[in-house]
Amino acid sequence: MTTRIPVAVLGATGAVGQRFVQLLQNHPLFEIVALTASDRSEGKRYAEAARWVTDGDIPAELRDRMLLATDAGAVQRAAPETRFVFSALPNESAQEAEPAFARAGMTVFSNASVYRMASDVPLVIPEVNAGHLALLRHQRAARGWTGGIVCNTNCTVSGPAMSLRPLHDRFGVKRVFCVSMQAISGAGYPGVPSLDITDNVLPFIKGEEEKVGAETRKLLGALGEDRIQDADIAVSAHCNRVQVIDGHMVTMSVELETAATPEQAAQAMRDYACADVAGLPSAPEHAIIVHDALDRPQPRRDRMNGGGMSTSVGRMRREELFGERGIKYMTLAHNTIRGAAGGSLLNAETLLRMLW
Amino acid sequence: MTTRIPVAVLGATGAVGQRFVQLLQNHPLFEIVALTASDRSEGKRYAEAARWVTDGDIPAELRDRMLLATDAGAVQRAAPETRFVFSALPNESAQEAEPAFARAGMTVFSNASVYRMASDVPLVIPEVNAGHLALLRHQRAARGWTGGIVCNTNCTVSGPAMSLRPLHDRFGVKRVFCVSMQAISGAGYPGVPSLDITDNVLPFIKGEEEKVGAETRKLLGALGEDRIQDADIAVSAHCNRVQVIDGHMVTMSVELETAATPEQAAQAMRDYACADVAGLPSAPEHAIIVHDALDRPQPRRDRMNGGGMSTSVGRMRREELFGERGIKYMTLAHNTIRGAAGGSLLNAETLLRMLW
């Protein structure tokens, strides 16, 4: 208890910031010592500034916590012991703020997309590529930082990338056609107007399709001296918004390098275990859950599997257009837990274990 | 006016039957002379037996029409002048009833799937393959019928097939990866329980994925002496249910036989015109509407284009996984109008023009 790591949450009033706060309640390794918000909310009490849109209530012990500006100096003055920083900042603010915190000696676990593709920044899903965290050493040296930046992926990528890891290891992955049906919480709050999504589907999400390919290749890539060597996987994505609160569904049509039956593919996923995260507080018992029922996974019924941290896979079958090297299936991952705040937490827990 | 064709609607109390009744109101070519229902409802008034689930009210002039049994003899006795029959029967009843009506001299326009793949039965979207109606002559001869059976496609197939017609004509279509987000009305009434679809996506629709490939190949196939020669197109489908009232969205990743830019593909669709249906009452002004706005088509906002009979296409762009022969886009078609009752009506109107 006395050894909990002091952490700050940047952008604590928004939807992802609230998830951080929720997931950090009673966390065995981390303890919130600072919450930041935009200048407009600086100096207000948390309960006053945050329109709480997450299920349940705002944690009682943080209701009256005074909000700091999102500024490294301000956090250092108010809570000099802060070591880890969880960032729920939008790209505009993340661009300047995150390096400033890193320069000041804090390790930033970021949900923004702005540094994800930087060559010296690890983009990490621990069960997929915990080893990439080693890039931090190079990042610090190259940038002269005492802290650093670790990114987690776009929320749409997390399910597909997790499901591809065991396939890529055993059979090699060559091409992927994927189509997403994404939850409204992925757009934050207030986000998607109800007049746009009721009795409707939105067939476009700005910038999303490009990220799916680029991030998947980096996640499954190989760690080099000073950068990640992207995996040689071609990815095509159609991204859509549907009326679901939480949980991104993604259909996958995958061409492997070598032949595999759907049963072998499912077994590879079932067998998949990641020693790097075993036993960590935010790690689910099963990184991947393979469903047998024909009509699963479903967002409402399966998104909370593994506390929202498991990726659900279902409908595993032959992709006939790729012959004996083709499989197709559906993935589901909770976009604001696994694909956002929970992902950052697990990144931090994994790094902590490596450091000790 | 005096020459309107007398028609019957089989299975008039269900969701598709109601659409037939609605679309046949004030139809310039057809006049309802008989409505049939299951034995349970025989002899009841239409307004009494039909739980009206369609927008607007049950047509006043049909409220008191007495329901007949779904039996060719019963229809002939009650309305011997009946020539065309619109069938909204489920497969179980269609299997015996539709041939019986055909044998009795009536031409059946069917929404059931049971005879769609029969070699001598035309499966028709008039703008795609009106010429296949000529197969009726062989059907009559071979089966000794004076009437016949004409099928329309699965509601999920209609948008994709329509969009592929001009592409196949100009560039050749080789492979298609498609993923559907289908409306709840596609499952009929009562159909999908609200507890299953609220805040949810259902990733499985029984028998649907197989139909998408088979029907697309037949629709785009070539008319032979006594059968259709299937088009040589490989199709992969993932079919999903989302919470939308009407309108099936389908993402399309298409590999062409020859190179084409997205602009050329869009132009081919814009240019597409079908002389066979021009001016028919149920034919939309534009068979295909190509949207420029990045976030269209959308089910609620675009499904009623062309009175529910146009196919909307949008987000035309390069499918990079197929290089210069690849395009990808989204289609939307109204599943209970274009994909069901309206499709049958247009089939009937097209045949009528050919006969005269």
Next chain:
Amino acid sequence: MTTRIPVAVLGATGAVGQRFVQLLQNHPLFEIVALTASDRSEGKRYAEAARWVTDGDIPAELRDRMLLATDAGAVQRAAPETRFVFSALPNESAQEAEPAFARAGMTVFSNASVYRMASDVPLVIPEVNAGHLALLRHQRAARGWTGGIVCNTNCTVSGPAMSLRPLHDRFGVKRVFCVSMQAISGAGYPGVPSLDITDNVLPFIKGEEEKVGAETRKLLGALGEDRIQDADIAVSAHCNRVQVIDGHMVTMSVELETAATPEQAAQAMRDYACADVAGLPSAPEHAIIVHDALDRPQPRRDRMNGGGMSTSVGRMRREELFGERGIKYMTLAHNTIRGAAGGSLLNAETLLRMLW
């Protein structure tokens, strides 16, 4: 045709502004000669500035119309012939702009609430109180205007007030307990965030409950020399938001002054006819439609009755807590047609008839 009245739409880019534009397409009496928007959009083409959220497409003939500032002078310079002005302005802009247009000689039909309760401004639903339009004469004299302001009611009030008119005429209305279930379109666009309303009900709409009582009393009041004498009716309201696109449902528990059976109350509503609007383009055939089916009215199935201008009433039964003077029922009215743009149009048509 040559005699169509030239009209302007103020705030044409928003949700209600779009409805005005939609309903004015091919209107037999009015012709749009000017569209205004906020300063930010001035000088832009309509199609460029308006994010079209209404069903169907933006009218082709207005796509390239250049937007004017919402300024009486600007409209007079660009379209000096403008006589009627339909205002979809929010209260902040309406407060100054509407009087300016009135001063400049134009008659403003307003959807804003800011002048509804002003003593010399008629608040009108023509079938309820067309006679109140006579207050315009006093308004002009008192304010020295050559034009004027006519308000329509809050969208929640229109159904209840319409249903109370025949009851008040025949039996007298003493007390009303009403509870609304209001559509999301009532909050405009972007309006209600989807994260707030999916799988949810919002039990509070700012300022709404107060308006229900005050506006009902004014609508059913008596025209005096220079003001309306409010009706002596006590009204209590609970206002809620539910996930429905269009159509406000309101439950009504009514205490009458004299005894009436539910059948008599229903008959009073069925008999109700308003000569003032008979035959006007936007007037529905039936101001009130009384449903017999136990489970009607329903928003999706009944909101478009009478082109969205009829009020639907159903579930008429005894309110036992008021004994033989009590009835209870449900009302439904389309909030963006009858309760907003369509209501203003009918006000303008009614005034036009009175003037001629």
Next chain:
Amino acid sequence: MTTRIPVAVLGATGAVGQRFVQLLQNHPLFEIVALTASDRSEGKRYAEAARWVTDGDIPAELRDRMLLATDAGAVQRAAPETRFVFSALPNESAQEAEPAFARAGMTVFSNASVYRMASDVPLVIPEVNAGHLALLRHQRAARGWTGGIVCNTNCTVSGPAMSLRPLHDRFGVKRVFCVSMQAISGAGYPGVPSLDITDNVLPFIKGEEEKVGAETRKLLGALGEDRIQDADIAVSAHCNRVQVIDGHMVTMSVELETAATPEQAAQAMRDYACADVAGLPSAPEHAIIVHDALDRPQPRRDRMNGGGMSTSVGRMRREELFGERGIKYMTLAHNTIRGAAGGSLLNAETLLRMLW
């Protein structure tokens, strides 16, 4: 552990049956020893017969449990130690089955409505009227049973009745106008078709409005020798279905016997504590939670308060139509937990404490 009471769940495959199974997992006082279903499912494994519609997965240890027929003899033969029986039976089966179990010595905690109004059957919400359980003694004597039947209320009644208890105790309750917005899960599975409720409200729920009044009066009534003396409270209800998964909202306009301010009414609810249930496993910490936020309670955000067992109250304000004796507010209760399975569990726990 060794002293857990052996219990059976009747009708275990339906929606309420599944909730029983879910809530009984790891229950400290009860242990499932038998699951029953309709004849059709008898002899099947639970996982095979139950289409699991509840969140999360079917409990692993019950997947393979063999289903018994819903027959007292069958349960006694298979699990003779069964003492308590939780019944999720529909009325048709409950009518004969529940007395049979009671006759055979088991105490039935029933969700059916069929025996709720029987004069010798306690209808209980423990925090409202735990004392009524004493009626069981008379019931046993009069009917010659060694077991008995205890009913819980209609799911719509639970929130209102709970909120009225402290008001009735302090101020007296005279009249109540209430309007419900009920969740779809209240209709069971498959229940409400999605085509009926999407973008819609259903203004009618069969038999519901009558129950609200009758059950409220019995719940708040006084225990007599051999029956409950109904409370003298007049109740009017309008019942509606809205598209919410779980959680019934009810607006309340209450006329008290004596004057009270909204603050006094809220304080009476906040102060309310029920010694009869304090510390029981299913009892929430607060029977009633009074919200200060203007826009609460909301179903999705508040239904799980107190593990789904607390009643949320909000928007407490003056009901002006009743002057200084009037208050109005909103209640929310989880219909399948507090209003169904959880309510029965708490009834059983309360009885158990009384017996010991």
